[in-house]
Amino acid sequence: MSGRDGRVSVEDYRKRLLDGLMPLPPVQLPLARCLGLVTAEAVTARVAVPPFTNSAMDGFAVRHADVATADPASPIALGVVGDLAAGSRDDPRVGDGQAVRIMTGAPLPAGADAVVPVELTDQPLGRAGLPEIVRITGSVARAANIRLAGEDVAMGAPILPAGVRVDATAIAAAASAGHGTLLVHPAPRVAVIATGAELVEPGQPLDTGQIPDSNGPMLAGLVAEFGAVPMSLARCPDDPAALDAAVTAALDLADVVITSGGVSVGVRDVVKNSAVADALEFARVSMRPGKPQGHGRLTASDGRVVSLLALPGNPVSVFVSWFVFVVPVLAALAGLDPASVPSTGLAPVGTGWRSPRGFVQFMPVMRLPDGTVAPSHRLGAGSHLIASLHRAGALAVVPADVTEVTSGGVVDLIETRRGS
Ligand SMILES: Nc1nc2c(c(=O)[nH]1)N[C@H]1C(S)=C(S)[C@@H](COP(=O)(O)OP(=O)(O)OC[C@H]3O[C@@H](n4cnc5c(N)ncnc54)[C@H](O)[C@@H]3O)O[C@H]1N2
Numbered sequence: 001m002s003g004r005d006g007r008v009s010v011e012d013y014r015k016r017l018l019d020g021l022m023p024l025p026p027v028q029l030p031l032a033r034c035l036g037l038v039t040a041e042a043v044t045a046r047v048a049v050p051p052f053t054n055s056a057m058d059g060f061a062v063r064h065a066d067v068a069t070a071d072p073a074s075p076i077a078l079g080v081v082g083d084l085a086a087g088s089r090d091d092p093r094v095g096d097g098q099a100v101r102i103m104t105g106a107p108l109p110a111g112a113d114a115v116v117p118v119e120l121t122d123q124p125l126g127r128a129g130l131p132e133i134v135r136i137t138g139s140v141a142r143a144a145n146i147r148l149a150g151e152d153v154a155m156g157a158p159i160l161p162a163g164v165r166v167d168a169t170a171i172a173a174a175a176s177a178g179h180g181t182l183l184v185h186p187a188p189r190v191a192v193i194a195t196g197a198e199l200v201e202p203g204q205p206l207d208t209g210q211i212p213d214s215n216g217p218m219l220a221g222l223v224a225e226f227g228a229v230p231m232s233l234a235r236c237p238d239d240p241a242a243l244d245a246a247v248t249a250a251l252d253l254a255d256v257v258i259t260s261g262g263v264s265v266g267v268r269d270v271v272k273n274s275a276v277a278d279a280l281e282f283a284r285v286s287m288r289p290g291k292p293q294g295h296g297r298l299t300a301s302d303g304r305v306v307s308l309l310a311l312p313g314n315p316v317s318v319f320v321s322w323f324v325f326v327v328p329v330l331a332a333l334a335g336l337d338p339a340s341v342p343s344t345g346l347a348p349v350g351t352g353w354r355s356p357r358g359f360v361q362f363m364p365v366m367r368l369p370d371g372t373v374a375p376s377h378r379l380g381a382g383s384h385l386i387a388s389l390h391r392a393g394a395l396a397v398v399p400a401d402v403t404e405v406t407s408g409g410v411v412d413l414i415e416t417r418r419g420s
């Protein structure tokens with residue numbers, strides 16, 4: 001199914017990829033397996049946080065009225081009637097003229113309405129026997145050093161909305177509010193197929209016309225960097241039957257299949273010449289690099305619908321296509337709003353460059369010490385410049401009607417570096 005592919009804008013092509021794409025069916029997972037996944041329902045507190053009123057200090061639980069006038073010159077002596085450690089189930093009562101020794105996090109005993117830190121008593125800091133009498137050498141306000149039950153979050157109050165990525169603090173919130181599991185969308189599983197008769201395993205000697213496969217390892221790395229699950233990495237010669245077999249195998253493993261190469265107008269462009277192509281739509285997207293693209297939805301043997309994204313072969317085109325098309329697809333499957341990705345920004349331009357009219361240009365740029373950006377390679381946006389791409393921390397996005405990016409102006413960015 002080759003022939004003339006329709007010309008389409010970046011925005012319209014992205015819409016086609018996302019049209020009707022639903023999040024993966026949610027699963028209930030233990031908290032330890034939820035990191036990076038997206039909540040599939042709103043989470044409310046099963047228990048109040050804190051679950052009971054407790055002490056914020058190591059010291060003595062007292063009646064405020066008893067110690068209101070205490071100071072170093074006229075300490076107030078109280079009888080110690082109990083000793084509460086965190087986790088203690090004892091239930092002493094503080095009466096007039098009495099105190100209970102208490103540790104941070106222990107439940108406030110009945111009758112007490114303030115906690116005096118040990119520093120404002122005659123007791124030694126750290127390990128010490130329980131005294132019969134404590135002398136309070138300074139006053140504290142009523143309710144001082146007390147953390148009220150539910151003052152962080154009341155029972156039944158919202159903890160996490162649906163549709164947010166679970167990070168470490170979200171896990172802590174859910175745990176503290178009584179949850180051991182969360183209903184989340186699983187991470188999309190991704191299979192990668194690099195096509196091209198010229199490709200050899202990285203590190204192997206090169207015969208005439210051969211190049212190392214860099215797209216395959218890069219895509220597998222991006223899959224992992226973006227919290228999806230790399231399932232398989234296949235390399236496929238320019239043989240349509242081999243590609244069809246590789247895609248059939250990938251469909252059974254993955255929620256998304258990504259191919260690189262073989263989507264242009266060459267006589268051997270393998271993706272276009274395969275039987276799989278009958279289920280794909282090919283387009284020339286008004287962007288540079290990344291112009292030739294293909295996509296479709298295929299059915300795995302178990303009936304699941306799997307998105308296939310057929311990216312062009314040029315390595316920088318693959319990298320650009322990842323951010324512009326694959327990241328929103330993965331976000332939609334993961335349960336996120338695809339419009340919220342990739343992360344973007346603005347930067348002043350240090351060194352300007354030219355951009356082709358009629359195409360959105362994605363220029364790999366690096367940040368200079370003065371905070372401005374400049375192309376990360378002297379040859380600019382060449383789609384084959386893979387060995388220098390790691391120097392770029394972002395892609396500058398130049399609108400289709402702009403032909404010159406000038407030093408001193410500003411430019412939109414897609415941030416491409418993660419975890420730093
Ligand atoms: N007559 C035309 N020729 C080309 C056009 C066009 O419009 N008319 N478009 C060019 C553009 S733009 C791109 S992008 C490429 C896309 O072509 P394919 O998707 O068919 O990709 P291939 O031909 O298979 O490979 C292109 C290039 O990338 C290298 N490559 C491929 N796979 C890998 C890999 N896994 N690791 C490293 N490098 C890879 C490959 O050797 C080629 O150099 O078409 C242009 N041509």
Ligand code: MOO
Nearest residue numbers: 289290291317383
């Ligand atoms: O669109 Mo191609 O991806 O410019 O190199």
